[in-house]
Amino acid sequence: xxxxxxxxSFKTDRPLIVFGATGLLGSQxxxxxxxxxxxxxxxLHGSHLxxxxxxKAEILEAGFDGIEVTITTDTDxxxxxxxxxxxxxSVQSGKQTxxxxxxxxxxxxxxxxxxxxxxxxxxxxxxxxxxxSDIIGLTLLIHSGLAPExxxxxxxxxxxxxxxxxKEVLGxxxxxxxxxxxxxxxxxxxxxMRDTVRIKGRSIDKCISEGLMTEEDWYxxxxxxxxxxxxxxxxxxxxxxxxxxxxxxxxxxxxxxxVFSYPSARYHNSSLFPHCFLSLPTIIxxxxxxxxxxxxxxxxxxxxxRSYQSIRTxxxxxIEHGHLPNTALWExxxxxxxxxxxxxxxxxxx
Amino acid sequence: xxxxxxxxSFKTDRPLIVFGATGLLGSQxxxxxxxxxxxxxxxLHGSHLxxxxxxKAEILEAGFDGIEVTITTDTDxxxxxxxxxxxxxSVQSGKQTxxxxxxxxxxxxxxxxxxxxxxxxxxxxxxxxxxxSDIIGLTLLIHSGLAPExxxxxxxxxxxxxxxxxKEVLGxxxxxxxxxxxxxxxxxxxxxMRDTVRIKGRSIDKCISEGLMTEEDWYxxxxxxxxxxxxxxxxxxxxxxxxxxxxxxxxxxxxxxxVFSYPSARYHNSSLFPHCFLSLPTIIxxxxxxxxxxxxxxxxxxxxxRSYQSIRTxxxxxIEHGHLPNTALWExxxxxxxxxxxxxxxxxxx
Numbered sequence: 006x007x008x009x010x011x012x013x014s015f016k017t018d019r020p021l022i023v024f025g026a027t028g029l030l031g032s033q034x035x036x037x038x039x040x041x042x043x044x045x046x047x048x049l050h051g052s053h054l055x056x057x058x059x060x061k062a063e064i065l066e067a068g069f070d071g072i073e074v075t076i077t078t079d080t081d082x083x084x085x086x087x088x089x090x091x092x093x094x095s096v097q098s099g100k101q102t103x104x105x106x107x108x109x110x111x112x113x114x115x116x117x118x119x120x121x122x123x124x125x126x127x128x129x130x131x132x133x134x135x136x137x138s139d140i141i142g143l144t145l146l147i148h149s150g151l152a153p154e155x156x157x158x159x160x161x162x163x164x165x166x167x168x169x170x171x172k173e174v175l176g177x178x179x180x181x182x183x184x185x186x187x188x189x190x191x192x193x194x195x196x197x198m199r200d201t202v203r204i205k206g207r208s209i210d211k212c213i214s215e216g217l218m219t220e221e222d223w224y225x226x227x228x229x230x231x232x233x234x235x236x237x238x239x240x241x242x243x244x245x246x247x248x249x250x251x252x253x254x255x256x257x258x259x260x261x262x263x264v265f266s267y268p269s270a271r272y273h274n275s276s277l278f279p280h281c282f283l284s285l286p287t288i289i290x291x292x293x294x295x296x297x298x299x300x301x302x303x304x305x306x307x308x309x310x311r312s313y314q315s316i317r318t319x320x321x322x323x324i325e326h327g328h329l330p331n332t333a334l335w336e337x338x339x340x341x342x343x344x345x346x347x348x349x350x351x352x353x354x355x
Numbered sequence: 356x357x358x359x360x361x362x363x364s365f366k367t368d369r370p371l372i373v374f375g376a377t378g379l380l381g382s383q384x385x386x387x388x389x390x391x392x393x394x395x396x397x398x399l400h401g402s403h404l405x406x407x408x409x410x411k412a413e414i415l416e417a418g419f420d421g422i423e424v425t426i427t428t429d430t431d432x433x434x435x436x437x438x439x440x441x442x443x444x445s446v447q448s449g450k451q452t453x454x455x456x457x458x459x460x461x462x463x464x465x466x467x468x469x470x471x472x473x474x475x476x477x478x479x480x481x482x483x484x485x486x487x488s489d490i491i492g493l494t495l496l497i498h499s500g501l502a503p504e505x506x507x508x509x510x511x512x513x514x515x516x517x518x519x520x521x522k523e524v525l526g527x528x529x530x531x532x533x534x535x536x537x538x539x540x541x542x543x544x545x546x547x548m549r550d551t552v553r554i555k556g557r558s559i560d561k562c563i564s565e566g567l568m569t570e571e572d573w574y575x576x577x578x579x580x581x582x583x584x585x586x587x588x589x590x591x592x593x594x595x596x597x598x599x600x601x602x603x604x605x606x607x608x609x610x611x612x613x614v615f616s617y618p619s620a621r622y623h624n625s626s627l628f629p630h631c632f633l634s635l636p637t638i639i640x641x642x643x644x645x646x647x648x649x650x651x652x653x654x655x656x657x658x659x660x661r662s663y664q665s666i667r668t669x670x671x672x673x674i675e676h677g678h679l680p681n682t683a684l685w686e687x688x689x690x691x692x693x694x695x696x697x698x699x700x701x702x703x704x705x
Contacts, residue, residue: 037387059592062586063595063598064597236409242409250386
């Protein structure tokens with residue numbers, strides 16, 4: 006990362022490769038990156054050449070200085086020069102269930118992973134926002150052969166919605182809360198952590214026992230988090246795309262100087278949650294996405310286990326359809342277990 | 356404007372008011388302004404409350420720190436606190452001609468102008484991107500009572516397309532060209548200035564006479580400029596919205612430290628072009644949008660006159676329908692003529 010005060014400089018010299026560049030989310034990300042002078046070289050991949058040409062025209066005609074734009078419909082070509090890779094490639098079939106989306110999007114994720122593996126220049130980081138984002142991230146990781154730190158999927162919106170819900174239901178400011186995490190799967194089975202939260206230093210149980218909030222408040226908060234994505238679709242008439250573009254861009258940008266600290270989904274393998282890709286407390290820094298140790302109550306572990314089932318089900322469907330190899334065949338570095346990340350504690354305040 | 360190196364600070368303390376906030380262009384502008392920390396207070400106006408709520412959810416859930424978001428469908432309410440105003444309000448009737456768009460959009464522009472006039476806190480600057488942007492800008496100016504420097508409409512895309520066309524047709528770099536202007540009306544009658552251009556110091560006529568380009572190259576360049584907007588619509592499937600959002604944001608941002616120097620449309624009154632709103636060479640600085648003196652050949656003046664006819668026709672339709680008062684009734688400050696801005700020269704190199 007270069008000196009950010011030099012207006013002519015860029016954040017990185019590496020190319021920024023965007024898959025799904027012409028979609029609403031992808032093109033939003035592209036303009037954010039141009040406006041912020043992320044990279045002097047954009048490589049935009051899509052399935053429809055005229056739409057890529059139209060997007061390129063808009064970029065060139067916005068008057069950004071010194072940004073070269075390459076467009077391609079060829080996956081290998083897009084990956085050849087290496088760099089930062091933003092993955093928002095998605096088949097627009099109108100299908101809705103996670104399983105249908107998986108079967109639509111896993112083949113192109115596998116193709117992209119294989120293109121990353123054979124690219125002569127290294128891919129530095131992959132940020133995935135294509136749904137189902139946990140398994141699409143896993144598919145990119147397995148086929149690319151990149152390190153687990155280098156490939157991560159967005160789930161931060163599930164946590165920012167939790168923060169917003171606490172703020173609005175309880176009237177609590179952001180700086181008065183900590184340990185607010187939504188973990189596990191980025192879908193309706195997401196695990197809204199209850200016992201990690203501290204509000205002005207108090208657990209949710211303690212807040213309830215002291216009359217500062219009610220059990221109904223907790224259900225209302227949880228409901229707003231789990232249904233937050235549906236609410237945006239209902240209100241705007243389409244899925245949220247601007248907030249994930251912004252958060253996804255922060256994940257691309259993240260460095261030792263600007264650590265991204267909302268939970269992200271990445272590879273995980275422990276005796277509790279073997280061979281999966283899910284959200285736990287993480288940070289993203291210059292070296293990539295790293296788990297943070299966290300202790301959980303039995304109640305929160307149970308919520309994580311339910312959420313893990315959703316990921317395991319989709320993972321096994323991907324294996325069954327040949328989009329992923331059997332877990333026993335995954336690389337040696339993916340077989341090491343990291344049980345020490347998940348510490349157990351008893352819920353103290355029930 | 357505050358110190359841009361303080362990451363917690365904003366570019367201004369004034370609110371940013373966005374009309375048409377939930378549209379593709381408006382919401383793109385909103386996210387650019389949030390990402391760039393333009394203002395700590397967004398006031399978002401639209402005609403559909405649920406869409407405003409959905410956009411607000413996306414902003415709050417993107418995790419921008421310290422940005423307050425107010426949404427309203429009330430025009431007076433939106434203007435009450437003053438600030439920077441971005442105008443992308445547009446009736447989505449599917450109508451296509453400039454006259455139809457004018458009759459759709461002039462009534463709400465008049466309503467907004469009147470709301471600006473009676474707002475207890477002053478509106479600092481108005482940037483208009485709603486089409487037909489010259490007459491909509493004029494309508495906002497006349498009814499608001501703001502100074503001509505404070506209200507301006509986007510036309511920069513017509514000039515950035517000209518720069519791109521010269522670059523691509525002739526293989527000339529940006530730094531080797533000057534005087535590249537598309538002026539007059541922001542529509543198909545736009546005036547692509549031929550004789551103001553210098554390419555490595557040579558006029559277009561001189562380039563042609565020296566065999567560096569052909570008359571056909573000039574027609575090809577002119578064609579790409581005039582049809583650039585249609586090309587984007589054809590390729591992307593919708594009108595350009597990301598490039599005008601970016602350029603419109605630069606017009607909001609423009610200050611003595613970051614002057615915006617592509618031509619913009621603003622009020623103009625001279626014996627050649629009386630009582631109108633059109634693009635001439637301008638700069639936007641901390642005090643607003645100012646004309647730059649420029650000398651023109653007879654040929655370029657003729658192109659400007661043809662373009663002016665398009666604006667005058669629409670202006671007179673707006674007057675006829677009661678959206679604008681008769682020009683004789685416009686304020687005294689709008690009656691002063693500035694003939695000195697347009698100098699005439701003979702084309703030297705024919």
